[in-house]
Amino acid sequence: MNNNTEIKKLLSRILRYSKVDLEKRLAKTSSGMTPLQYAVLTLIYSGKKSIREISREMLVSPPSLVPVVDFLENKKMVIRRSDPKDRRKIPIEITSKGSALVKRIREGLDSSPVSKSLRKMGERKVKIITKLLKELVENIEPRI
DSSP, X not given: OOHHHHHHHHHXXXXXXXXXXXXXXXXXXXXXXXXXXXXXXXXXXXXXXXXXXXXXXXXXXXXXXXXXXXXXXXXXXXXXXXXTTOTTOOOEEEOHHHHHHHHHHHHGGGGSHHHHHHHHHOHHHHHHHHHHHHHHHHHHGGGO
8 A cells, every 4th residue: 555545535534523523512412413514604603604605615616515504504513695896795694693603512622532532642743744734735626
């Protein structure tokens, strides 16, 4: 097995562990939310965004995000606003209910399997992994 294959395999396993952990956390909230819906909510948590901006950050087509935002809006997690400078743009803002859910999910992240493993590795190794993963992402993004 070459290094590329092994790295892809390891990253895939880490993603699976993280997804399973997130699904368990979401199930405990009784929100009925999927990991994709939560990912969109966390992006909006960092500041209001349009569907187009979310699409660019998540590499997902805008039409596939419309039902996700509809769900979040129906659950009173986000609200669509109008932009007085550009009527075509519809910024989406998180509500206090949405913010509370993000905070509640994030509170338990220190107990996730990935977080526990990173703590065991120590700060020095975590800094090295972080640096290498950032470099990997930076080299991928211009090509997408």
